[in-house]
Amino acid sequence: MIGLTARQWEYYRDLIFELTNKELKLKYKSSMLGFVWSLLLPFTHALVYFVAFKYILRIKVENYALFLIVGLFVWQWFANSILAGTGAVLSNGNLIKKTKFPYEFLVVAVIISEWLHFILAFVTIFIFLGIYGIPPNVYWMFIPLLMVMQSILNLGFAFFVASITVFFRDMVWFINIFLNMFFYLTPIIYPIDMIPDRLRIFIVDGNPMALFVALYRQIIIYGTFDYLYLALAILYSVVIFLFGWWVFSKLKWKFAEVL
Amino acid sequence: MTGEQQEVVIEVKNLWKTYVLYHHIVTSFKEVVLHFPRLFRKLRQSRFEVLKDVSFEVKKGEVFGIMGHNGAGKSTLLALIAGVIKPDKGTIKVRGRISPLLELGAGFHPELTGRENIILNGLLLGMTKKEIMERFEEIVEFSELGHFIEEPIRIYSSGMVARLGFSVAVHTNPDILLVDEVLAVGDAHFQQKCLRKMQELRDSGVTMVFVSHSRAQMESICDRIMTIDHGRVVSIEQIRKNAKKATA
Numbered sequence: 001m002i003g004l005t006a007r008q009w010e011y012y013r014d015l016i017f018e019l020t021n022k023e024l025k026l027k028y029k030s031s032m033l034g035f036v037w038s039l040l041l042p043f044t045h046a047l048v049y050f051v052a053f054k055y056i057l058r059i060k061v062e063n064y065a066l067f068l069i070v071g072l073f074v075w076q077w078f079a080n081s082i083l084a085g086t087g088a089v090l091s092n093g094n095l096i097k098k099t100k101f102p103y104e105f106l107v108v109a110v111i112i113s114e115w116l117h118f119i120l121a122f123v124t125i126f127i128f129l130g131i132y133g134i135p136p137n138v139y140w141m142f143i144p145l146l147m148v149m150q151s152i153l154n155l156g157f158a159f160f161v162a163s164i165t166v167f168f169r170d171m172v173w174f175i176n177i178f179l180n181m182f183f184y185l186t187p188i189i190y191p192i193d194m195i196p197d198r199l200r201i202f203i204v205d206g207n208p209m210a211l212f213v214a215l216y217r218q219i220i221i222y223g224t225f226d227y228l229y230l231a232l233a234i235l236y237s238v239v240i241f242l243f244g245w246w247v248f249s250k251l252k253w254k255f256a257e258v259l
Numbered sequence: 260m261t262g263e264q265q266e267v268v269i270e271v272k273n274l275w276k277t278y279v280l281y282h283h284i285v286t287s288f289k290e291v292v293l294h295f296p297r298l299f300r301k302l303r304q305s306r307f308e309v310l311k312d313v314s315f316e317v318k319k320g321e322v323f324g325i326m327g328h329n330g331a332g333k334s335t336l337l338a339l340i341a342g343v344i345k346p347d348k349g350t351i352k353v354r355g356r357i358s359p360l361l362e363l364g365a366g367f368h369p370e371l372t373g374r375e376n377i378i379l380n381g382l383l384l385g386m387t388k389k390e391i392m393e394r395f396e397e398i399v400e401f402s403e404l405g406h407f408i409e410e411p412i413r414i415y416s417s418g419m420v421a422r423l424g425f426s427v428a429v430h431t432n433p434d435i436l437l438v439d440e441v442l443a444v445g446d447a448h449f450q451q452k453c454l455r456k457m458q459e460l461r462d463s464g465v466t467m468v469f470v471s472h473s474r475a476q477m478e479s480i481c482d483r484i485m486t487i488d489h490g491r492v493v494s495i496e497q498i499r500k501n502a503k504k505a506t507a
Contacts (some may be wrong), residue, residue: 256343
Protein backbone atom coordinates (compact mmCIF):
# COMPACT_ATOMS: atom_id res chain seq x y z
CA MET A 1 0.00 0.00 0.00
CA ILE A 2 3.08 2.19 0.10
CA GLY A 3 3.47 4.50 -2.82
CA LEU A 4 -0.19 5.28 -3.30
CA THR A 5 -0.80 8.89 -4.13
CA ALA A 6 -3.40 10.99 -2.34
CA ARG A 7 -5.59 10.72 -5.42
CA GLN A 8 -5.37 6.94 -5.44
CA TRP A 9 -6.35 6.79 -1.79
CA GLU A 10 -9.28 9.02 -2.53
CA TYR A 11 -10.21 6.85 -5.49
CA TYR A 12 -10.09 3.57 -3.58
CA ARG A 13 -12.05 5.07 -0.72
CA ASP A 14 -14.75 6.32 -3.11
CA LEU A 15 -14.86 3.01 -4.93
CA ILE A 16 -15.31 1.00 -1.72
CA PHE A 17 -17.92 3.43 -0.48
CA GLU A 18 -20.01 3.38 -3.66
CA LEU A 19 -19.77 -0.39 -4.16
CA THR A 20 -20.87 -0.96 -0.55
CA ASN A 21 -23.65 1.54 -1.02
CA LYS A 22 -24.78 -0.38 -4.08
CA GLU A 23 -24.75 -3.68 -2.16
CA LEU A 24 -26.89 -2.22 0.62
CA LYS A 25 -29.35 -0.65 -1.80
CA LEU A 26 -29.76 -3.74 -3.93
CA LYS A 27 -30.15 -6.08 -1.00
CA TYR A 28 -33.44 -4.63 0.10
CA LYS A 29 -34.53 -2.84 -3.04
CA SER A 30 -38.05 -4.18 -3.11
CA SER A 31 -38.70 -5.57 0.34
CA MET A 32 -40.94 -3.63 2.68
CA LEU A 33 -39.27 -4.52 5.95
CA GLY A 34 -35.80 -4.04 4.48
CA PHE A 35 -33.13 -4.30 7.11
CA VAL A 36 -35.54 -5.73 9.68
CA TRP A 37 -35.27 -9.05 7.84
CA SER A 38 -31.62 -9.28 8.78
CA LEU A 39 -32.67 -9.21 12.43
CA LEU A 40 -35.78 -11.31 12.10
CA LEU A 41 -33.96 -14.30 10.68
CA PRO A 42 -31.54 -14.95 13.56
CA PHE A 43 -34.25 -14.06 16.05
CA THR A 44 -36.69 -16.61 14.67
CA HIS A 45 -33.90 -19.19 14.64
CA ALA A 46 -33.14 -18.32 18.23
CA LEU A 47 -36.79 -18.72 19.15
CA VAL A 48 -37.05 -22.15 17.55
CA TYR A 49 -33.82 -23.41 19.12
CA PHE A 50 -34.86 -21.95 22.46
CA VAL A 51 -38.13 -23.87 22.48
CA ALA A 52 -36.56 -27.08 21.15
CA PHE A 53 -33.51 -27.13 23.40
CA LYS A 54 -34.73 -25.45 26.53
CA TYR A 55 -38.16 -27.05 26.83
CA ILE A 56 -37.91 -30.27 24.88
CA LEU A 57 -34.30 -31.41 25.14
CA ARG A 58 -33.95 -29.61 28.52
CA ILE A 59 -30.44 -28.31 27.92
CA LYS A 60 -28.77 -26.97 31.07
CA VAL A 61 -27.35 -23.61 30.04
CA GLU A 62 -27.75 -20.46 32.06
CA ASN A 63 -29.17 -17.44 30.20
CA TYR A 64 -29.82 -19.70 27.24
CA ALA A 65 -31.70 -17.08 25.21
CA LEU A 66 -28.76 -14.68 25.39
CA PHE A 67 -26.36 -17.56 24.80
CA LEU A 68 -28.24 -18.43 21.59
CA ILE A 69 -28.59 -14.91 20.33
CA VAL A 70 -24.88 -14.09 20.67
CA GLY A 71 -23.95 -17.35 18.95
CA LEU A 72 -26.50 -17.06 16.17
CA PHE A 73 -25.68 -13.43 15.36
CA VAL A 74 -21.99 -14.19 15.10
CA TRP A 75 -22.69 -17.27 12.98
CA GLN A 76 -25.23 -15.52 10.78
CA TRP A 77 -22.69 -12.83 10.00
CA PHE A 78 -20.22 -15.49 8.87
CA ALA A 79 -22.77 -17.49 6.86
CA ASN A 80 -24.26 -14.41 5.18
CA SER A 81 -20.82 -13.14 4.23
CA ILE A 82 -19.98 -16.42 2.50
CA LEU A 83 -23.33 -16.69 0.75
CA ALA A 84 -23.10 -13.10 -0.42
CA GLY A 85 -19.53 -13.83 -1.48
CA THR A 86 -20.67 -16.47 -3.98
CA GLY A 87 -22.41 -13.74 -5.97
CA ALA A 88 -19.85 -10.97 -5.48
CA VAL A 89 -18.15 -11.56 -8.82
CA LEU A 90 -20.86 -13.47 -10.64
CA SER A 91 -23.59 -10.86 -10.23
CA ASN A 92 -21.26 -8.10 -11.41
CA GLY A 93 -20.38 -9.78 -14.68
CA ASN A 94 -21.41 -6.80 -16.75
CA LEU A 95 -19.09 -4.51 -14.79
CA ILE A 96 -16.14 -6.90 -14.95
CA LYS A 97 -16.45 -7.63 -18.63
CA LYS A 98 -16.33 -4.00 -19.60
CA THR A 99 -14.07 -2.14 -17.27
CA LYS A 100 -10.81 -2.76 -15.57
CA PHE A 101 -10.83 -1.95 -11.88
CA PRO A 102 -9.62 -3.78 -8.79
CA TYR A 103 -12.18 -6.62 -8.71
CA GLU A 104 -11.18 -7.40 -5.11
CA PHE A 105 -13.22 -4.38 -4.13
CA LEU A 106 -16.43 -6.11 -5.17
CA VAL A 107 -15.81 -8.75 -2.51
CA VAL A 108 -14.64 -6.21 0.05
CA ALA A 109 -17.86 -4.23 -0.51
CA VAL A 110 -19.96 -7.33 0.18
CA ILE A 111 -18.01 -8.01 3.37
CA ILE A 112 -18.39 -4.43 4.59
CA SER A 113 -22.11 -4.49 3.86
CA GLU A 114 -22.52 -7.71 5.87
CA TRP A 115 -20.41 -6.24 8.65
CA LEU A 116 -22.71 -3.22 8.86
CA HIS A 117 -25.64 -5.58 9.25
CA PHE A 118 -23.85 -7.36 12.06
CA ILE A 119 -23.13 -4.07 13.83
CA LEU A 120 -26.82 -3.17 13.75
CA ALA A 121 -27.80 -6.65 14.92
CA PHE A 122 -25.22 -6.41 17.66
CA VAL A 123 -26.96 -3.38 19.09
CA THR A 124 -29.99 -5.55 19.89
CA ILE A 125 -27.75 -7.65 22.13
CA PHE A 126 -27.62 -4.64 24.47
CA ILE A 127 -31.36 -4.97 25.00
CA PHE A 128 -30.86 -8.53 26.20
CA LEU A 129 -27.99 -7.53 28.44
CA GLY A 130 -30.34 -5.00 30.00
CA ILE A 131 -33.03 -7.64 30.51
CA TYR A 132 -30.56 -10.07 32.10
CA GLY A 133 -28.95 -7.29 34.10
CA ILE A 134 -25.41 -8.04 32.86
CA PRO A 135 -23.12 -4.99 33.03
CA PRO A 136 -20.37 -4.40 30.41
CA ASN A 137 -16.82 -5.31 31.45
CA VAL A 138 -13.26 -4.42 30.57
CA TYR A 139 -13.01 -7.22 27.98
CA TRP A 140 -15.46 -5.34 25.77
CA MET A 141 -12.42 -3.51 24.44
CA PHE A 142 -11.57 -6.71 22.54
CA ILE A 143 -14.83 -6.67 20.58
CA PRO A 144 -13.54 -4.32 17.84
CA LEU A 145 -10.50 -6.59 17.42
CA LEU A 146 -12.76 -9.65 17.18
CA MET A 147 -14.86 -7.91 14.55
CA VAL A 148 -11.81 -6.98 12.50
CA MET A 149 -10.42 -10.51 12.71
CA GLN A 150 -13.73 -12.12 11.79
CA SER A 151 -14.09 -9.70 8.87
CA ILE A 152 -10.71 -10.92 7.66
CA LEU A 153 -11.84 -14.51 8.03
CA ASN A 154 -15.10 -13.76 6.18
CA LEU A 155 -13.16 -11.95 3.48
CA GLY A 156 -10.83 -14.92 3.01
CA PHE A 157 -13.75 -17.33 2.56
CA ALA A 158 -15.58 -14.83 0.35
CA PHE A 159 -12.55 -14.33 -1.92
CA PHE A 160 -12.34 -18.07 -2.34
CA VAL A 161 -16.02 -18.75 -3.07
CA ALA A 162 -16.43 -15.61 -5.20
CA SER A 163 -13.68 -16.67 -7.61
CA ILE A 164 -14.46 -20.40 -7.65
CA THR A 165 -18.17 -19.83 -8.31
CA VAL A 166 -17.33 -18.05 -11.56
CA PHE A 167 -15.92 -21.27 -12.99
CA PHE A 168 -18.02 -23.70 -11.06
CA ARG A 169 -21.60 -22.58 -10.53
CA ASP A 170 -22.44 -25.59 -8.39
CA MET A 171 -20.29 -24.04 -5.70
CA VAL A 172 -23.41 -22.37 -4.29
CA TRP A 173 -24.86 -25.80 -3.45
CA PHE A 174 -21.66 -26.96 -1.84
CA ILE A 175 -21.60 -23.82 0.25
CA ASN A 176 -25.13 -24.45 1.47
CA ILE A 177 -24.29 -27.99 2.50
CA PHE A 178 -21.00 -26.90 4.00
CA LEU A 179 -22.64 -24.15 6.06
CA ASN A 180 -25.37 -26.45 7.26
CA MET A 181 -22.94 -29.11 8.45
CA PHE A 182 -20.54 -26.57 9.83
CA PHE A 183 -23.34 -24.94 11.81
CA TYR A 184 -24.19 -28.09 13.76
CA LEU A 185 -20.55 -29.00 14.22
CA THR A 186 -19.83 -25.62 15.75
CA PRO A 187 -20.81 -25.03 19.38
CA ILE A 188 -23.54 -22.49 18.66
CA ILE A 189 -26.71 -24.02 20.02
CA TYR A 190 -24.85 -26.13 22.58
CA PRO A 191 -22.01 -25.16 24.95
CA ILE A 192 -18.40 -26.29 24.53
CA ASP A 193 -18.41 -28.37 27.74
CA MET A 194 -21.03 -30.71 26.30
CA ILE A 195 -18.54 -31.82 23.62
CA PRO A 196 -16.58 -34.99 24.54
CA ASP A 197 -12.91 -34.19 25.27
CA ARG A 198 -11.47 -36.19 22.40
CA LEU A 199 -13.66 -34.34 19.89
CA ARG A 200 -12.96 -30.92 21.31
CA ILE A 201 -9.66 -30.54 19.47
CA PHE A 202 -11.49 -30.75 16.12
CA ILE A 203 -14.72 -29.02 16.97
CA VAL A 204 -13.26 -26.17 18.96
CA ASP A 205 -9.49 -25.79 18.63
CA GLY A 206 -9.48 -26.42 14.90
CA ASN A 207 -12.53 -24.36 14.07
CA PRO A 208 -12.20 -20.58 13.81
CA MET A 209 -15.96 -20.04 14.08
CA ALA A 210 -16.14 -22.03 17.33
CA LEU A 211 -13.37 -19.82 18.67
CA PHE A 212 -15.08 -16.61 17.63
CA VAL A 213 -18.44 -17.65 19.05
CA ALA A 214 -16.76 -18.74 22.30
CA LEU A 215 -14.82 -15.47 22.56
CA TYR A 216 -17.90 -13.29 22.07
CA ARG A 217 -19.78 -15.30 24.69
CA GLN A 218 -16.92 -15.14 27.15
CA ILE A 219 -16.77 -11.37 26.82
CA ILE A 220 -20.46 -10.57 26.69
CA ILE A 221 -22.04 -13.16 28.98
CA TYR A 222 -19.35 -14.47 31.31
CA GLY A 223 -16.93 -11.56 31.61
CA THR A 224 -13.88 -13.72 30.89
CA PHE A 225 -11.39 -13.91 28.06
CA ASP A 226 -9.21 -16.69 26.66
CA TYR A 227 -6.06 -15.33 25.02
CA LEU A 228 -5.15 -18.70 23.53
CA TYR A 229 -8.50 -18.76 21.72
CA LEU A 230 -7.83 -15.26 20.46
CA ALA A 231 -4.36 -16.20 19.21
CA LEU A 232 -5.73 -19.26 17.39
CA ALA A 233 -8.64 -17.29 15.92
CA ILE A 234 -6.24 -14.66 14.57
CA LEU A 235 -3.95 -17.32 13.15
CA TYR A 236 -6.76 -19.12 11.30
CA SER A 237 -8.27 -15.89 10.05
CA VAL A 238 -5.00 -14.64 8.60
CA VAL A 239 -4.17 -18.00 6.99
CA ILE A 240 -7.64 -18.35 5.44
CA PHE A 241 -7.57 -14.73 4.29
CA LEU A 242 -4.19 -15.16 2.58
CA PHE A 243 -5.30 -18.39 0.94
CA GLY A 244 -8.59 -16.91 -0.31
CA TRP A 245 -6.84 -13.82 -1.61
CA TRP A 246 -4.22 -15.92 -3.36
CA VAL A 247 -6.87 -18.01 -5.13
CA PHE A 248 -8.75 -14.87 -6.12
CA SER A 249 -5.61 -13.18 -7.51
CA LYS A 250 -4.78 -16.29 -9.53
CA LEU A 251 -8.24 -16.52 -11.05
CA LYS A 252 -9.25 -12.88 -11.48
CA TRP A 253 -7.59 -12.61 -14.89
CA LYS A 254 -10.02 -15.13 -16.28
CA PHE A 255 -13.19 -13.50 -14.91
CA ALA A 256 -13.82 -11.28 -17.93
CA GLU A 257 -13.40 -14.24 -20.28
CA VAL A 258 -15.72 -16.59 -18.47
CA LEU A 259 -18.53 -14.31 -17.31
CA MET B 260 1.45 15.66 -39.89
CA THR B 261 3.15 17.05 -36.84
CA GLY B 262 5.43 15.09 -34.54
CA GLU B 263 2.79 14.99 -31.86
CA GLN B 264 0.39 13.15 -34.11
CA GLN B 265 3.01 10.55 -34.87
CA GLU B 266 3.23 9.45 -31.23
CA VAL B 267 2.05 5.85 -30.90
CA VAL B 268 -0.51 5.41 -28.11
CA ILE B 269 -1.59 1.84 -28.76
CA GLU B 270 1.00 -0.67 -29.82
CA VAL B 271 -0.09 -4.24 -30.45
CA LYS B 272 2.56 -6.78 -31.42
CA ASN B 273 2.07 -10.41 -32.48
CA LEU B 274 -0.99 -10.83 -30.31
CA TRP B 275 -2.48 -14.28 -29.81
CA LYS B 276 -5.52 -15.06 -27.75
CA THR B 277 -7.12 -18.42 -27.16
CA TYR B 278 -10.36 -18.81 -25.28
CA VAL B 279 -11.11 -21.86 -23.25
CA LEU B 280 -14.85 -22.28 -23.31
CA TYR B 281 -15.29 -23.13 -19.65
CA HIS B 282 -19.03 -23.46 -19.87
CA HIS B 283 -18.60 -26.17 -22.44
CA ILE B 284 -16.29 -28.00 -20.12
CA VAL B 285 -17.88 -27.86 -16.72
CA THR B 286 -21.58 -27.27 -16.77
CA SER B 287 -22.43 -29.10 -13.62
CA PHE B 288 -21.13 -31.29 -10.87
CA LYS B 289 -23.02 -34.23 -12.32
CA GLU B 290 -20.99 -33.97 -15.46
CA VAL B 291 -17.71 -33.91 -13.57
CA VAL B 292 -18.61 -37.09 -11.75
CA LEU B 293 -20.27 -39.02 -14.55
CA HIS B 294 -18.15 -38.03 -17.50
CA PHE B 295 -14.73 -37.52 -16.07
CA PRO B 296 -12.69 -38.91 -19.00
CA ARG B 297 -14.76 -36.94 -21.45
CA LEU B 298 -13.72 -33.81 -19.63
CA PHE B 299 -10.15 -34.04 -20.87
CA ARG B 300 -11.22 -34.58 -24.42
CA LYS B 301 -13.55 -31.62 -24.12
CA LEU B 302 -10.77 -29.50 -22.68
CA ARG B 303 -8.86 -29.92 -25.92
CA GLN B 304 -11.88 -29.35 -28.13
CA SER B 305 -13.01 -26.31 -26.19
CA ARG B 306 -9.99 -24.22 -27.08
CA PHE B 307 -10.82 -21.58 -29.57
CA GLU B 308 -8.28 -19.27 -31.18
CA VAL B 309 -9.83 -15.83 -31.28
CA LEU B 310 -6.85 -13.76 -32.35
CA LYS B 311 -3.91 -14.96 -34.37
CA ASP B 312 -0.74 -12.94 -34.63
CA VAL B 313 -2.40 -9.52 -34.65
CA SER B 314 -0.13 -6.47 -34.90
CA PHE B 315 -0.98 -2.81 -35.39
CA GLU B 316 -0.30 0.66 -34.07
CA VAL B 317 -2.62 3.54 -33.35
CA LYS B 318 -1.24 7.05 -33.23
CA LYS B 319 -2.30 9.87 -30.98
CA GLY B 320 -5.44 11.67 -32.18
CA GLU B 321 -6.21 9.04 -34.74
CA VAL B 322 -9.63 7.47 -35.33
CA PHE B 323 -8.94 3.83 -35.90
CA GLY B 324 -11.61 1.42 -37.05
CA ILE B 325 -11.65 -2.33 -36.52
CA MET B 326 -13.98 -4.10 -38.91
CA GLY B 327 -14.98 -7.70 -39.25
CA HIS B 328 -17.97 -10.00 -39.28
CA ASN B 329 -19.51 -11.38 -36.09
CA GLY B 330 -17.05 -13.52 -34.18
CA ALA B 331 -14.01 -12.23 -36.05
CA GLY B 332 -12.42 -11.20 -32.76
CA LYS B 333 -13.23 -7.47 -32.73
CA SER B 334 -14.67 -7.32 -29.24
CA THR B 335 -11.92 -9.53 -27.85
CA LEU B 336 -9.41 -7.11 -29.28
CA LEU B 337 -11.16 -4.20 -27.59
CA ALA B 338 -11.30 -6.09 -24.29
CA LEU B 339 -7.55 -6.72 -24.60
CA ILE B 340 -6.87 -3.03 -25.26
CA ALA B 341 -9.13 -2.10 -22.33
CA GLY B 342 -7.07 -4.44 -20.18
CA VAL B 343 -9.91 -6.59 -18.90
CA ILE B 344 -8.34 -9.74 -20.36
CA LYS B 345 -4.73 -10.77 -20.86
CA PRO B 346 -3.13 -12.00 -24.10
CA ASP B 347 -1.63 -15.48 -24.33
CA LYS B 348 1.24 -14.32 -26.51
CA GLY B 349 2.40 -10.96 -27.75
CA THR B 350 2.31 -7.52 -26.20
CA ILE B 351 -0.07 -4.59 -25.93
CA LYS B 352 1.24 -1.22 -24.90
CA VAL B 353 -1.27 1.50 -24.16
CA ARG B 354 -0.31 5.04 -23.21
CA GLY B 355 -2.92 7.16 -21.48
CA ARG B 356 -6.25 6.65 -19.83
CA ILE B 357 -8.79 4.50 -21.58
CA SER B 358 -12.51 4.94 -21.47
CA PRO B 359 -14.30 1.93 -22.87
CA LEU B 360 -17.66 2.63 -24.41
CA LEU B 361 -18.63 -0.93 -25.03
CA GLU B 362 -22.05 -2.08 -26.04
CA LEU B 363 -25.26 -0.68 -24.78
CA GLY B 364 -25.18 0.55 -21.21
CA ALA B 365 -22.36 -1.77 -20.28
CA GLY B 366 -21.40 -1.40 -16.68
CA PHE B 367 -24.75 -0.01 -15.60
CA HIS B 368 -26.86 -1.61 -12.95
CA PRO B 369 -30.58 -1.77 -13.83
CA GLU B 370 -31.81 -1.30 -10.26
CA LEU B 371 -29.78 1.82 -9.58
CA THR B 372 -30.93 5.26 -10.68
CA GLY B 373 -29.29 7.19 -13.49
CA ARG B 374 -27.58 9.37 -10.91
CA GLU B 375 -26.19 6.41 -8.98
CA ASN B 376 -25.08 4.75 -12.18
CA ILE B 377 -23.20 7.85 -13.32
CA ILE B 378 -21.25 7.81 -10.06
CA LEU B 379 -20.62 4.06 -10.11
CA ASN B 380 -19.71 4.02 -13.80
CA GLY B 381 -17.44 7.03 -13.39
CA LEU B 382 -15.63 5.27 -10.54
CA LEU B 383 -15.23 2.09 -12.55
CA LEU B 384 -13.77 4.19 -15.34
CA GLY B 385 -11.18 5.51 -12.91
CA MET B 386 -12.52 8.87 -11.73
CA THR B 387 -12.82 9.89 -8.11
CA LYS B 388 -16.23 10.95 -6.84
CA LYS B 389 -15.11 14.56 -6.70
CA GLU B 390 -14.07 14.47 -10.36
CA ILE B 391 -17.41 12.92 -11.30
CA MET B 392 -19.43 15.49 -9.38
CA GLU B 393 -17.52 18.30 -11.11
CA ARG B 394 -18.82 17.00 -14.43
CA PHE B 395 -22.14 15.71 -13.19
CA GLU B 396 -24.35 18.51 -14.56
CA GLU B 397 -22.62 18.33 -17.90
CA ILE B 398 -23.15 14.57 -18.10
CA VAL B 399 -26.86 14.84 -17.28
CA GLU B 400 -27.34 17.73 -19.66
CA PHE B 401 -25.63 15.97 -22.52
CA SER B 402 -27.65 12.79 -21.97
CA GLU B 403 -30.92 14.80 -22.20
CA LEU B 404 -32.45 12.55 -19.56
CA GLY B 405 -33.91 15.36 -17.44
CA HIS B 406 -35.83 14.14 -14.40
CA PHE B 407 -35.36 10.51 -15.47
CA ILE B 408 -31.91 10.75 -13.94
CA GLU B 409 -33.52 9.97 -10.57
CA GLU B 410 -35.30 6.86 -11.89
CA PRO B 411 -33.84 3.34 -11.99
CA ILE B 412 -32.16 2.44 -15.29
CA ARG B 413 -34.46 -0.55 -15.78
CA ILE B 414 -37.31 1.75 -16.80
CA TYR B 415 -35.14 3.50 -19.42
CA SER B 416 -35.53 2.81 -23.11
CA SER B 417 -32.47 1.36 -24.86
CA GLY B 418 -31.87 4.76 -26.45
CA MET B 419 -31.84 6.46 -23.04
CA VAL B 420 -29.35 3.95 -21.67
CA ALA B 421 -27.11 4.45 -24.69
CA ARG B 422 -27.29 8.22 -24.26
CA LEU B 423 -26.29 7.99 -20.62
CA GLY B 424 -23.49 5.51 -21.38
CA PHE B 425 -22.11 7.69 -24.11
CA SER B 426 -22.37 10.79 -21.98
CA VAL B 427 -20.46 9.29 -19.03
CA ALA B 428 -17.75 7.79 -21.23
CA VAL B 429 -16.99 10.99 -23.14
CA HIS B 430 -16.96 13.11 -20.01
CA THR B 431 -14.30 11.09 -18.21
CA ASN B 432 -11.49 12.99 -19.97
CA PRO B 433 -10.10 9.88 -21.62
CA ASP B 434 -6.94 9.83 -23.70
CA ILE B 435 -8.29 6.88 -25.63
CA LEU B 436 -11.94 6.16 -26.27
CA LEU B 437 -13.01 2.64 -27.23
CA VAL B 438 -16.33 2.50 -29.04
CA ASP B 439 -18.16 -0.73 -29.73
CA GLU B 440 -21.05 -0.35 -32.20
CA VAL B 441 -22.49 2.35 -30.02
CA LEU B 442 -23.68 4.71 -32.73
CA ALA B 443 -26.12 2.18 -34.05
CA VAL B 444 -28.57 3.25 -31.36
CA GLY B 445 -30.36 6.42 -30.41
CA ASP B 446 -32.35 8.71 -32.69
CA ALA B 447 -30.86 10.70 -35.57
CA HIS B 448 -30.67 13.84 -33.46
CA PHE B 449 -28.62 12.16 -30.74
CA GLN B 450 -26.41 10.37 -33.24
CA GLN B 451 -25.55 13.73 -34.75
CA LYS B 452 -24.80 15.06 -31.30
CA CYS B 453 -22.52 12.09 -30.59
CA LEU B 454 -20.65 12.61 -33.83
CA ARG B 455 -20.17 16.29 -33.05
CA LYS B 456 -18.90 15.43 -29.58
CA MET B 457 -16.46 12.90 -30.99
CA GLN B 458 -15.25 15.44 -33.52
CA GLU B 459 -14.62 17.78 -30.62
CA LEU B 460 -12.76 15.10 -28.70
CA ARG B 461 -10.69 14.19 -31.72
CA ASP B 462 -9.76 17.82 -32.25
CA SER B 463 -8.57 17.97 -28.68
CA GLY B 464 -6.26 15.02 -29.34
CA VAL B 465 -8.30 12.09 -28.04
CA THR B 466 -7.54 8.82 -29.81
CA MET B 467 -10.52 6.67 -30.78
CA VAL B 468 -10.85 3.03 -31.61
CA PHE B 469 -14.10 2.01 -33.27
CA VAL B 470 -15.45 -1.44 -33.73
CA SER B 471 -18.22 -2.15 -36.18
CA HIS B 472 -19.34 -4.41 -38.96
CA SER B 473 -20.86 -1.54 -40.89
CA ARG B 474 -18.40 -0.28 -43.46
CA ALA B 475 -20.43 2.80 -44.40
CA GLN B 476 -20.48 4.06 -40.83
CA MET B 477 -16.79 3.36 -40.36
CA GLU B 478 -15.73 5.15 -43.53
CA SER B 479 -17.52 8.29 -42.45
CA ILE B 480 -15.56 8.62 -39.22
CA CYS B 481 -12.32 6.64 -39.34
CA ASP B 482 -8.87 7.70 -40.50
CA ARG B 483 -7.78 4.12 -40.91
CA ILE B 484 -9.71 0.87 -40.99
CA MET B 485 -8.29 -2.50 -40.06
CA THR B 486 -10.20 -5.55 -41.26
CA ILE B 487 -9.93 -8.79 -39.36
CA ASP B 488 -11.25 -12.16 -40.35
CA HIS B 489 -11.16 -15.30 -38.23
CA GLY B 490 -8.74 -13.63 -35.88
CA ARG B 491 -6.23 -12.53 -38.52
CA VAL B 492 -5.52 -9.06 -39.85
CA VAL B 493 -6.59 -8.96 -43.49
CA SER B 494 -5.83 -5.34 -44.29
CA ILE B 495 -5.21 -1.90 -42.85
CA GLU B 496 -6.46 0.84 -45.17
CA GLN B 497 -5.79 4.55 -45.02
CA ILE B 498 -9.16 6.30 -45.42
CA ARG B 499 -8.06 9.82 -44.66
CA LYS B 500 -4.68 11.48 -44.74
CA ASN B 501 -5.04 14.13 -42.10
CA ALA B 502 -7.10 13.52 -39.00
CA LYS B 503 -7.55 17.19 -38.12
CA LYS B 504 -9.09 18.21 -41.41
CA ALA B 505 -11.44 15.31 -41.70
CA THR B 506 -15.12 15.92 -41.22
CA ALA B 507 -17.64 13.33 -40.19
